[in-house]
Amino acid sequence: MLRNIVSGENGIRDPDDGVREDPLFVQAVARAMQVLSAFHRTQRPLSLTAIAEASGVGRSAAQRVVHTLQTLGYIERDEDGRGYIPGIRLLDHSHDYLRLNSLIERATPVLLDLRRNARERVDFSLFDDLRMVYAVRMQSKRETFFATLVGHSVPTLCTSGGRAVMSRLPDVEVEDIIARSDRRPFTDKTITDPQEVREKIAEARQLGYALTVEEVLVGEVALGVAVLGPNGRPLGAIHIAGSLSEWTPSAFAERFAPLASEAAHAINRVR
Amino acid sequence: MLRNIVSGENGIRDPDDGVREDPLFVQAVARAMQVLSAFHRTQRPLSLTAIAEASGVGRSAAQRVVHTLQTLGYIERDEDGRGYIPGIRLLDHSHDYLRLNSLIERATPVLLDLRRNARERVDFSLFDDLRMVYAVRMQSKRETFFATLVGHSVPTLCTSGGRAVMSRLPDVEVEDIIARSDRRPFTDKTITDPQEVREKIAEARQLGYALTVEEVLVGEVALGVAVLGPNGRPLGAIHIAGSLSEWTPSAFAERFAPLASEAAHAINRVR
DNA sequence: TATAACTGTATCGCCTGTCGATACAAGCTA
DNA sequence: TAGCTTGTATCGACAGGCGATACAGTTATA
Numbered sequence: 385m386l387r388n389i390v391s392g393e394n395g396i397r398d399p400d401d402g403v404r405e406d407p408l409f410v411q412a413v414a415r416a417m418q419v420l421s422a423f424h425r426t427q428r429p430l431s432l433t434a435i436a437e438a439s440g441v442g443r444s445a446a447q448r449v450v451h452t453l454q455t456l457g458y459i460e461r462d463e464d465g466r467g468y469i470p471g472i473r474l475l476d477h478s479h480d481y482l483r484l485n486s487l488i489e490r491a492t493p494v495l496l497d498l499r500r501n502a503r504e505r506v507d508f509s510l511f512d513d514l515r516m517v518y519a520v521r522m523q524s525k526r527e528t529f530f531a532t533l534v535g536h537s538v539p540t541l542c543t544s545g546g547r548a549v550m551s552r553l554p555d556v557e558v559e560d561i562i563a564r565s566d567r568r569p570f571t572d573k574t575i576t577d578p579q580e581v582r583e584k585i586a587e588a589r590q591l592g593y594a595l596t597v598e599e600v601l602v603g604e605v606a607l608g609v610a611v612l613g614p615n616g617r618p619l620g621a622i623h624i625a626g627s628l629s630e631w632t633p634s635a636f637a638e639r640f641a642p643l644a645s646e647a648a649h650a651i652n653r654v655r
Numbered sequence: 656m657l658r659n660i661v662s663g664e665n666g667i668r669d670p671d672d673g674v675r676e677d678p679l680f681v682q683a684v685a686r687a688m689q690v691l692s693a694f695h696r697t698q699r700p701l702s703l704t705a706i707a708e709a710s711g712v713g714r715s716a717a718q719r720v721v722h723t724l725q726t727l728g729y730i731e732r733d734e735d736g737r738g739y740i741p742g743i744r745l746l747d748h749s750h751d752y753l754r755l756n757s758l759i760e761r762a763t764p765v766l767l768d769l770r771r772n773a774r775e776r777v778d779f780s781l782f783d784d785l786r787m788v789y790a791v792r793m794q795s796k797r798e799t800f801f802a803t804l805v806g807h808s809v810p811t812l813c814t815s816g817g818r819a820v821m822s823r824l825p826d827v828e829v830e831d832i833i834a835r836s837d838r839r840p841f842t843d844k845t846i847t848d849p850q851e852v853r854e855k856i857a858e859a860r861q862l863g864y865a866l867t868v869e870e871v872l873v874g875e876v877a878l879g880v881a882v883l884g885p886n887g888r889p890l891g892a893i894h895i896a897g898s899l900s901e902w903t904p905s906a907f908a909e910r911f912a913p914l915a916s917e918a919a920h921a922i923n924r925v926r
Numbered sequence: 927t928a929t930a931a932c933t934g935t936a937t938c939g940c941c942t943g944t945c946g947a948t949a950c951a952a953g954c955t956a
Numbered sequence: 957t958a959g960c961t962t963g964t965a966t967c968g969a970c971a972g973g974c975g976a977t978a979c980a981g982t983t984a985t986a
């Protein structure tokens with residue numbers, strides 16, 4: 385069965401994990417965020433009791449937290465009054481995140497340039513353990529709704545950016561990621577077999593970029609190059625994505641690998 | 656003195672307002688969000704004590720909340736270890752907001768189309784009382800970093816989108832917005848005088864769109880058209896923004912008003 | 927139409943988890 | 957060295973969150 389990109393169930397980094405174990409665990413704060421995290425696994429507005437269930441919080445507690453979050457603007461009622469949805473004030477915080485992230489600030493002009501030259505979709509994603517989180521998105525011609533959303537995340541294991549990142553990590557860490565990753569495929573071309581992934585990473589190490597063909601979206605070819613921080617650690621990746629109706633994979637790589645590599649190099653801060 | 660677009664101090668809807676008055680006020684939850692809101696007014700990483708001050712929370716409380724938020728990924732340490740910055744997990748929540756917002760979902764394909772035809776920057780912003788919050792951004796040629804950020808907000812009073820929205824509101828509400836708005840100008844062309852704003856709104860009512868020239872950014876002309884919900888209430892606006900080095904204001908309006916209006920109409924859900 | 931299963935809202939008392947005060951170690955600047 | 961930060965840790969008192977419980981309004985099923 386194919387995995388649904390749309391749903392939030394990448395299963396990566398479950399918000400509830402690792403919280404109870406913290407000795408300095410703070411209940412109320414964590415509970416508030418748990419309530420907000422209830423929306424990760426849904427596609428439609430949630431009722432109060434649905435929020436309680438999804439977040440593993442009692443009805444009473446959920447009620448109070450939701451009420452507070454609503455008055456603060458972090459939760460809203462659905463247009464049709466049918467349930468609750470996340471509120472617009474959440475955008476203020478992600479805005480702060482993007483604004484204050486020096487990597488993103490440095491990357492943006494480079495990406496704008498890259499998109500102008502490439503004329504294909506250009507993305508910048510951040511390495512966050514098992515997933516890559518899209519932080520900058522520059523659409524080209526025809527895109528889907530979900531290809532425009534900042535905050536969308538995809539597995540490190542089977543995306544061009546993730547492979548590019550892994551190609552810059554020491555083997556121990558790569559193995560750790562492979563071991564802990566969810567192996568459910570997106571399409572029937574998704575490569576999740578450990579040995580095959582290792583080969584792909586070796587290939588990326590040699591070429592300096594990673595190429596994925598229809599591993600996440602049917603008909604799509606994507607090229608990823610890692611972006612490095614000081615001390616050479618990969619922090620994220622640049623992607624260029626195109627359509628197989630216009631490119632063969634090798635032609636795509638030949639055309640865009642130099643552009644993407646140059647762009648990544650302009651962002652890097654290795655000393 | 657000119658107002659700084661970059662800083663978060665649009666002064667609009669202070670997060671701390673109206674909280675203490677709520678009878679069902681929940682301390683801990685609100686406090687967590689207050690701590691996160693501390694980053695709204697800064698351009699650089701914050702120390703623990705700076706967070707405490709900015710959020711009006713005691714040092715001890717701030718410490719615990721920050722610690723929890725950090726283990727949950729909502730706050731991170733700066734690259735250079737000099738202070739705290741918002742964490743990547745915030746993007747998950749804004750992603751939920753964008754995903755679950757049916758208006759944005761409906762608007763996105765229309766905006767992609769519009770950008771393809773217009774070949775200028777196209778934005779979609781949501782009406783949130785005194786401010787308009789950018790929810791979808793489609794860059795064109797040369798853009799600044801801040802013109803790419805989702806979550807950025809600008810005053811309803813002096814932006815093309817805001818004026819377009821106000822032109823669809825009853826006079827009482829318009830007056831209310833004018834009265835409560837911050838009048839600090841962005842440039843020396845920013846119109847904030849109540850009477851002048853009223854005239855601009857009247858003009859927008861007649862034309863069906865609003866045009867602003869250098870009111871927020873020097874050298875920029877922007878055209879806004881309101882997007883309406885059922886019952887005809889304005890929910891947001893489409894913007895097209897161009898450079899005065901390429902367009903006269905009237906030529907810009909003549910060219911793009913029909914395109915933008917058509918796009919807005921395609922999104923509207925008036926019954 | 928009656929019944930059942932939902933919605934969100936409200937109240938209240940026990941007990942838990944939070945906050946403030948206070949102290950300390952580690953890193954910078956002078 | 958002294959004097960300033962920075963972040964971390966401990967602990968007791970008491971505010972305030974949580975669970976249990978109940979109710980009113982709306983939608984679904986018999």
